[in-house]
Amino acid sequence: MRDIAVVGFAQTPCVRETDGTTNGVEMLVPIFHEVLGGLGLTKTDIGFWCSGSSDYLAGRAFSFVSAVDAIGAFPPIAESHVEMDAAWALYEAWVKLLCGEVDTALVYGFGKSSAGQLRRVMAMQLDPYLVTPLWPDSLGLAGIQARMGIENGLWDERAMAAVAAQSRQHALSNPLAQLSGEVDADELLALPYVADPLRRHDCAPITDGAATIVLAAGDKARELCERPAWITGFEHRVDSPSFGTRDLTTSPSAVAAGKAAGADGVELAELHAPFTHQEILLRQALGLGDDVTVNPSGGVLAGNPMFAAGLARIGEAARRIHDGTAQKVLGHATSGPLLQQNLVCVMEGRE
Amino acid sequence: MTRPLSAPLDVGFDYTRSLGPTLGRFLSDLRRRKVTGIRGSDGRVHVPPLEYDPVTAERLHEFVDVAATGVVRGWSWIPEPLEGQPLDRPFAWALIQLDGADTSLLHAVDAGSPEQMGTGARVRARWRGERVGAITDIECFELSDEPAEEPTEADDVTMVTTPVNLHYTHSASPTEDPFLRGLMEGRLIAQRCPSCEKVYFPPRPACPTDGVPTTDQVELADRGTITTFCVVNVPFLGQRIPPPYVSAYVLLDGADIPFLHLLLGVAPEDVRMGMRVEAVWKPREEWGPTMQNIDHFKPSGEPDAPFDSYSQHL
Numbered sequence: 127m128r129d130i131a132v133v134g135f136a137q138t139p140c141v142r143e144t145d146g147t148t149n150g151v152e153m154l155v156p157i158f159h160e161v162l163g164g165l166g167l168t169k170t171d172i173g174f175w176c177s178g179s180s181d182y183l184a185g186r187a188f189s190f191v192s193a194v195d196a197i198g199a200f201p202p203i204a205e206s207h208v209e210m211d212a213a214w215a216l217y218e219a220w221v222k223l224l225c226g227e228v229d230t231a232l233v234y235g236f237g238k239s240s241a242g243q244l245r246r247v248m249a250m251q252l253d254p255y256l257v258t259p260l261w262p263d264s265l266g267l268a269g270i271q272a273r274m275g276i277e278n279g280l281w282d283e284r285a286m287a288a289v290a291a292q293s294r295q296h297a298l299s300n301p302l303a304q305l306s307g308e309v310d311a312d313e314l315l316a317l318p319y320v321a322d323p324l325r326r327h328d329c330a331p332i333t334d335g336a337a338t339i340v341l342a343a344g345d346k347a348r349e350l351c352e353r354p355a356w357i358t359g360f361e362h363r364v365d366s367p368s369f370g371t372r373d374l375t376t377s378p379s380a381v382a383a384g385k386a387a388g389a390d391g392v393e394l395a396e397l398h399a400p401f402t403h404q405e406i407l408l409r410q411a412l413g414l415g416d417d418v419t420v421n422p423s424g425g426v427l428a429g430n431p432m433f434a435a436g437l438a439r440i441g442e443a444a445r446r447i448h449d450g451t452a453q454k455v456l457g458h459a460t461s462g463p464l465l466q467q468n469l470v471c472v473m474e475g476r477e
Numbered sequence: 478m479t480r481p482l483s484a485p486l487d488v489g490f491d492y493t494r495s496l497g498p499t500l501g502r503f504l505s506d507l508r509r510r511k512v513t514g515i516r517g518s519d520g521r522v523h524v525p526p527l528e529y530d531p532v533t534a535e536r537l538h539e540f541v542d543v544a545a546t547g548v549v550r551g552w553s554w555i556p557e558p559l560e561g562q563p564l565d566r567p568f569a570w571a572l573i574q575l576d577g578a579d580t581s582l583l584h585a586v587d588a589g590s591p592e593q594m595g596t597g598a599r600v601r602a603r604w605r606g607e608r609v610g611a612i613t614d615i616e617c618f619e620l621s622d623e624p625a626e627e628p629t630e631a632d633d634v635t636m637v638t639t640p641v642n643l644h645y646t647h648s649a650s651p652t653e654d655p656f657l658r659g660l661m662e663g664r665l666i667a668q669r670c671p672s673c674e675k676v677y678f679p680p681r682p683a684c685p686t687d688g689v690p691t692t693d694q695v696e697l698a699d700r701g702t703i704t705t706f707c708v709v710n711v712p713f714l715g716q717r718i719p720p721p722y723v724s725a726y727v728l729l730d731g732a733d734i735p736f737l738h739l740l741l742g743v744a745p746e747d748v749r750m751g752m753r754v755e756a757v758w759k760p761r762e763e764w765g766p767t768m769q770n771i772d773h774f775k776p777s778g779e780p781d782a783p784f785d786s787y788s789q790h791l
Contacts, residue, residue, distance in 0.1 A: 145651070146648065152682055152690075169688060185643060185647065195683045198686055198689065241645045249561075254494065254639060256525050257583060259613055260561075260613065270570055273551055319556070319591075321553045322553060323553070368523070369583070371527070
């Protein structure tokens with residue numbers, strides 16, 4: 127099998143609201159320049175382009191087609207898109223590289239969540255026959271899952287607040303984070319509920335943003351990057367969309383993806399957990415012990431650009447290989463309601 | 478810099494879906510104030526019924542009647558309900574295991590306050606008076622030990638209609654903004670790519686050829702050349718002019734991208750590629766940030782443009 131590595135990563139600042147359009151061009155142009163410039167590449171060096179975004183988030187049809195303007199697609203390019211987090215676009219690009227069709231790929235995701243009402247937009251990912259017509263909001267659904275875990279003794283509101291406090295503390299070293307600071311779990315617990323048992327700090331913020339990753343194969347990766355983050359396991363699994371049939375206090379698809387990708391022995395993990403209790407759940411599902419550093423960037427609780435946040439987790443994890451601070455890392459992404467679908471990318475540095 | 482123009486954008490569509498045998502049975506029965514589950518390959522009764530087994534993926538057939546009463550298995554509290562939700566006062570979302578079912582159904586519980594609500598609480602369906610065969614035929618659940626209202630007769634349903642209404646704030650890009658503000662003053666503002674020097678009208682956030690933001694503003698005159706056109710002969714809903722009429726691509730002088738507009742003042746059989754045209758503006762008091770300020774184009778009377786002058790813009 128071909129060796130493939132993450133060689134470049136860039137992301138926009140995570141902000142509550144941008145002035146830009148919902149087609150992402152204003153957010154994408156600067157990060158394309160940053161990631162390609164950093165590698166000494168131009169657009170003609172990229173063999174395949176793949177993106178993740180959502181028309182429901184944008185409120186317009188084919189917003190991902192307008193986004194291609196940010197590339198400057200002339201002469202014509204090879205391009206694809208997933209209506210999912212761009213971590214799944216990364217998976218598609220990885221398969222393309224594995225097949226030997228190309229040696230380089232650029233993957234990007236973008237989302238302007240501030241354009242609409244995110245809690246309602248997220249109802250569009252649910253069963254359209256029996257669930258969406260009730261307009262369940264994303265916070266309300268996550269609240270049910272959080273309470274089930276609390277009542278089963280798997281976590282409590284204090285442990286959830288501690289996750290939020292840790293995220294913001296980690297984010298102090300992340301200049302692109304939306305939320306950061308020293309906060310005390312007791313102070314957080316004194317705040318009112320937004321969807322009992324969830325408080326505001328339990329929920330990822332609403333964020334506009336974009337992220338991009340460059341993949342390269344074999345010698346091309348070694349040529350572009352001093353310490354490529356070699357992908358040693360890349361798997362995604364899905365649970366039934368009928369969440370009333372599942373045990374919501376765990377995530378069989380996360381367990382399976384972690385096992386298949388070889389999560390054992392990672393030093394550091396970036397988890398795509400939009401709610402505090404989901405970070406605890408995922409740590410358990412992926413078997414991450416106390417010795418594993420989780421979300422050193424602050425994770426999505428510190429900034430959650432929809433459709434880019436999962437890709438950014440893989441980028442943040444890869445960055446720790448690039449800068450030599452870690453040897454084996456894990457990036458995780460989720461999609462669908464209540465951790466229905468999970469993707470795990472394990473990366474290693476080599477001397 | 479001032480913020481680019483923005484405006485509310487409301488998107489709505491009534492999604493109409495056929496139900497098939499499993500969901501059709503479930504929703505037809507809701508119309509009769511009955512709840513029906515389906516037995517899975519492991520013996521569990523799924524409510525709502527699944528078409529395929531979540532473990533083995535086998536097609537499921539065995540319908541099972543369950544009660545319209547049950548137990549709360551998990552819940553959250555919504556202090557400020559959102560548009561479209563079952564109740565417009567504070568309520569609980571709950572996963573409810575109906576009596577006779579092994580899995581849980583998501584619905585709202587009208588519990589009054591979170592203090593009244595609890596895992597393990599007994600609930601019953603509050604049936605809607607006018608039932609159409611939809612999950613919303615259950616208005617919500619209510620805290621009660623009593624049975625729900627008795628079943629009644631109703632015809633089967635085969636379709637369900639779900640209205641979806643979403644609300645956005647649509648922002649113009651930094652390059653569209655001067656274009657739209659220019660239109661309000663009767664000016665046509667294009668943008669030039671600093672790399673390939675192509676002039677875009679309407680402007681785009683980045684040059685699609687080079688991927689760089691366009692930075693130079695260019696003001697164009699309101700006349701140009703027809704690059705290509707079509708004669709509209711087919712009537713359609715919302716048509717403003719009786720056919721036949723001509724839709725034409727107009728390349729403004731100095732621009733590199735033509736745009737579609739209406740051509741009047743000439744018989745369709747006399748329209749030609751290369752024909753020179755000029756804008757006919759609406760009265761000034763009707764102007765807004767829109768290309769509709771130009772009511773239509775009409776022939777300017779100039780000699781036709783040579784093919785070479787627009788052959789690269791087709």
